[in-house]
Amino acid sequence: MSEKILFVDDDSDLLDAMRRNLRGQFELATAGGGRQGLRVLEEQGPFAVVVSDLQMPEMDGVEFLARVKQLYPDTVRLMLTGKANITGAIDAVNRGQIFQFLTKPCSLNAMTASLTQAVRQYQLVTAERELLNTTLKGSILMLVELLSHADAQAFSSGYRIKGLVSRLAGDLGLSPLWLYEVAGLVSQVGCVAIPRDILAKVRNGQPLTPQEAGIYHGHPTIGAQLIRRIPRLEQVAAIIAGQFRDHGDPAGTGEEGDAVIGAEILRAALEYDRLMTQGRTHEEAISQLYRQQSRYNPKVVEALSRQEETPSRRRSILSITFSDLVPGMTAAEDITTVDGTPIIGKGQEITWPVLQELQNYLKYMGIREPIRVWA
Template sequence: MSEKVLFVDDDANILAGYQRALRKQFRIEIAIGAEAALKLIERQGPYAVVVSDMYMPGMNGVQFLAKVKEIAPDTVRIMLTGNPDLRTAIEAVHHGHIFRFLTKPCPPESLAMALEAGIEQYRLITAERDLLEKTLSGSVRMLMEILAMVDPHLFGRAQTLRGYIRSLAQTLQIGEIWKLELAATLAQVGLVTIPPVVVLKARAGHSLSEAEQEMLERVPEISHNLLINIPRLEPVARIVLYQNKHFDGSGFPRDNVSGYDIPLGARMLKVLSDMCDLEESGVSRRRAFEVMRKREGWYDPRVLEAAAATFVSPAEARQQTEVPSMAVSVRGLRIGHVLASDVYTADGKLLISAGHRVSEALLERIRNFAEVTGIREPLYVEMRPGSGLVQAA
């Protein structure tokens, strides 16, 4: 039998007795006290089964087994006590999630049967986990291959976001980074269901019909639905669903979720995605964060500042001065201008976010909207010293 069993007690004589009685049937290791046992689990684990005494100095059996569940969740936990009572049993089950509750003195035969059952349970747990991991790995690999073939640009963006969210997670000291990396990688996988012509129009900054805009707005929902049925990806799917949600509750999806009820991974993705969008439009990273700080209610403030600390170099941070702006009309807007304020349609819909550099396609889009639905004027563009920009009518 290759699986190891760890006995924990504060009495060395009792531990020696367990070894003598069971070493022919099982690979027995012992630890005197909870602290020594935890160190042993970290250094020499995994153990299939951990058997602990209830009453030990410092950390009792319930506290110890609860800690074992945290650091070695696959390990099966068994409690041994010489003074059984209902309250102890309830605490052990609730906090330590024990598999068996045995009373002292426990005959070697009964103890051996409990260990055999525990080892079998451990094998079932690890076999199921291995199967899930293989299924997960295969499913994700397939999605990534599809993404790379269908949309190389999107695949490259996904890889960039994956690296960014890993760095931000380290700054925020967040565990289970794999969930965040998967969410960043697969956040836009739903775009593969959107007609390519619509995706290309959006990337070029061309005007979209109401139906096309609705298609793109639903991409997080489509991505979520593609991921939700893959084993163990439920938390990842939820992050993906809320990636465009504003901290104040506005944005997609249109529900009552807001603030810290939005998954942390989604709040991180919102900051990083918008940072990438602004950079792709020609805005410096420092300027991108200046723009985002002005978007009241959009971002989790802690995440936004952690991202700024992670991705803006100290040299750039020292240059954070207010850039003067000037008012221009749609007619006076020129290619190369950098928008200093958001651009809204006449009915109040956000058309272009501040920070975008005006390209030929973007200028055409603004003029088209001005002609068809109207644009709120004046617009404001950055005016830097020596730029030669003058007030336009």
């Protein structure tokens, strides 16, 4: 098996025996205590399985495996002890969610069988998560891409928001990042039900009538209802639903913490993107957000102020012809037909399907050149 296993024990003789007896069956690493074990996990990980002694100086097995669970939740955890300590065993199971509890002396056959089961459990968990993530992300990207074809300007902002929200969540130490990234990407999906003339007024900074404002401010609810139909995206739906809530709004106190901070990040990111799209500088946009701190979480705005150079703005802007356009580039401005009809919005990545769509427009309607892209 290629998956790595870490043994943590202050008994050097036991560690030597494990290396000697299990060599060739598993890829092993060892550590003489909990603190060293955490360093090995950080420097040599990921590990499929961690086996820890219960009684160790400085950091016992219960505390160590609880830390492993927190830092590396996919790693399968086994407890090994020479004492029939029922209280310790219960504590270990409750805090560290132990996969199996083994007692010393443990026969080679029993240890091999337990490690094999633990590795299979790790492979099952990681394979299921990878399949879920791949399927979810693929479905979501397809949805957003289809919507962006229907109205490039209305939906392409999701591509810009996705990256900004992800960086803000990372700056604030939030996880999992995919939750916030997906929320940013699909944040405008509810706009599919909003009349285009209202969306155009919002983009151009024109005032809305009370009726128009009511319609427009309903799109987060519509989007959340659509996204909530997708399994595992309930938190994403909650983030989308709260994107127009002011910071500290009691209407959001019933939501879980991830949804509240996610909605606050999304709200600030959307306003920042709107201001930047209208031609404001980074400093001007941040200054305006700071002046409205009753509406925006100050910690989020502070994190946003540190995003002075986004990755797309750091890349070179090229003016090219259609024949030079390749997947992986990002539109630096709207790509339009020769008569000015938007096809692809600013900030949208050029993928193979997008390139094929542009090819069709080039044949039948023509595309305005040069095309400005980030590359």
